[in-house]
Amino acid sequence: MNWLVVDKIIKGALVEDGSYGDITTEAIIDKQNLCSVDLIAKENGIIAGLDVFKRVFQILGDVEVNSFIKDGEEVNKGDIIGKVSGKAVNILTGERVALNLIQRMSGIATLTNKFVKQLEGTNTKILDTRKTTPNLRVLEKYAVKVGGGVNHRYNLSDGILIKDNHISAAGNIKEAILKVRKYSPFVRKVEVEVESLDQVKEALQAEADIIMLDNMDIYTMKKAVELINNRAIIEASGNMNINSIKEVASTGVDYISVGSLTHSVKALDISLKNLRNI
Template structure:
């Protein structure tokens, strides 16, 4: 079963690990105070403006504790909220609502923070062809959630891991000797449908990457002026990704250089969680 594009088995493993970390052998406070079958209602409310992501994940958390709970989302992932908006309402066992609260909020707040930040970058590129990309700078074990949240904010996922796309960087080039040699070596061993991207830092490297047949050329830590020259040099022979020191102040100018993608590590490595609260009514 898939929900919102998630692989249910993968999510189950993540949530099970999180429960073991947080609950262990049981919530000894709640279980010794709250009767087992006592019912209660709860609502989650946005305490700041932003973009929501992770509603289905929160539901999966609570349903592991109470499979019969009533789940009533007021919005869907990718929707914007204002401070004070009710995101969802729940009715279930009081124990489930208390025990699952922190894990559900931790995941939703992080995911919504990523979606909110991504939406800011996407807004700065409005009117251009540019797509905002995420990176592998994610929390280990939570990459599925992090990258999903980027999509909910209007961004585009780059490679998921080291296995689904070739990314030839400076240390690979040092080992192979040249960009050309590095591209030739990987082309011999990978299926033709796998894309090959090459990181470049100057126009000489850009030209070599073009001639080597790279599918995507990364312009790493280049000035806007140098990126414009690189775009002219590539001339449509490869897709172009701008990377390095990307921030909101700079993003609009980079989009105007003619690149196809801008990758932003800050979307996931410097997350400011969106403030969300849960209120329980007995």
């Protein structure tokens, strides 16, 4: 992860949560008081974001976080993930920001891992998308990797993906590919989104490097894979869910992109409990 970006995210979140201080904590807790508190999993899942969690308290200062596990490890309900010790005011001030981040990242890693396990025994890999929370993409894409998934392009300047609106604007797939090849460095792969077998043929004729089969039924997808015949990398996309991806993988596609990994994930329930003065 780019820690300059991560620090900006954390500092922005701390400002959002306490623009004028934490009036409850400041009224109750003496600035010199020290305490420790347990980081506890309240449900089963895959943990991601421990270093981000720690970084919140490093920025606030005078707090130490000791983790008992590593990112990517499974936890069960009731497991103690780590211990946070130090200045009580800083622990309580940073608690919600730190938990919000690790909960969301762990939720993404947990869901990604469920998708990945569905594809065990196949050669197909799970991809994320750009359907991420604004300004949290670096964290969410990291969490996908922790869960065993693969990152698609990070942003618009990271890779070429010609979608339906680009094709409409250019006139056809061939013209769109010609334009991007003239505009972009030769080292960049060109991916094009297709919705029919005729568009698959057009993409092959234009020598696309990656062909995305968008919202195709299984029969059409199988025909598309046969047609491509290893002449391009194949990605399947469009409303993929945990119950359908095994059948999609059976068609022979190389990747399946799943927007729900990041755009509608449930956070993993994690809390800071058992505060003790020290």
